[in-house]
Amino acid sequence: MAQEVQNGAENDGPNVVSFSAFKPQLFVEAPKAADAVQFYKTAFGAEEVGRTMHPKRKAEQDQPLILSADLKIGSSIFTVSDFSDESATPVTGFVFCLVTEDIDAAFSKALSAGAVAKGEVTEGEVAGTVAKVEDPYGFVWMISPPTKKADDAEV
């Protein structure tokens, strides 16, 4: 699973971290994500290709919150999420989600390149292990595994 392909010199660390893709993730003030999804459909013809609700909060909320709704515009995908204080989301309204098999290697490679950790590597309820870093230009990157389920995380 975690490939140990060496490249570059003898050992310059985990340089072969590879990402299959990234997705921009937009956080909107809860519970407006559902409205936002509708807006992006109407305004830009976005197609919803998956939605995951906040599993735990569902019972406690009048209106269930959206953990992630994946929207496709042309060949590109982005995610819309409800931002609520309780969730471990960053303060900015926008993060880049990077998808990789090897979270730890990607995390440490980003740090050694000059990024700064945003909190600890966390084990999310739905998304699995997630690491967050802020790059030197103020943008936040969330490193997460590819096995995020899109539809049935509401169990």
Added chain:
Amino acid sequence: MAQEVQNGAENDGPNVVSFSAFKPQLFVEAPKAADAVQFYKTAFGAEEVGRTMHPKRKAEQDQPLILSADLKIGSSIFTVSDFSDESATPVTGFVFCLVTEDIDAAFSKALSAGAVAKGEVTEGEVAGTVAKVEDPYGFVWMISPPTKKADDAEV
């Protein structure tokens, strides 16, 4: 130039606007875009697939500014740009660039869905006609044509 497309009522206008893709565009304080590109290569293994310099400013600057550098991570592409006061870029550090053939139709459709225009539709030196809107959740979308040249705009 500024089309008065009426929608709603009898003809609800250009509802079949289609976008081939969108690209996140990150603005960094000029002239740090070149450093940022290098950072994303080192940290995330991004591959640079195109770079366009600011054509006019080149002669006036000690260091030429990057209008857009396209970086690929996995199957996804984003753009890094130098932000300088003179350029007609938005105040946020991040916009979504939507690519479509019909700028005016896309612009008016977004407005009728609830987006707010950010300035006039402008004729850029390099990028061609560009329209910018802010959606109800604070994110800025730049609507631009697909014919943006990536390499030889420095003439």
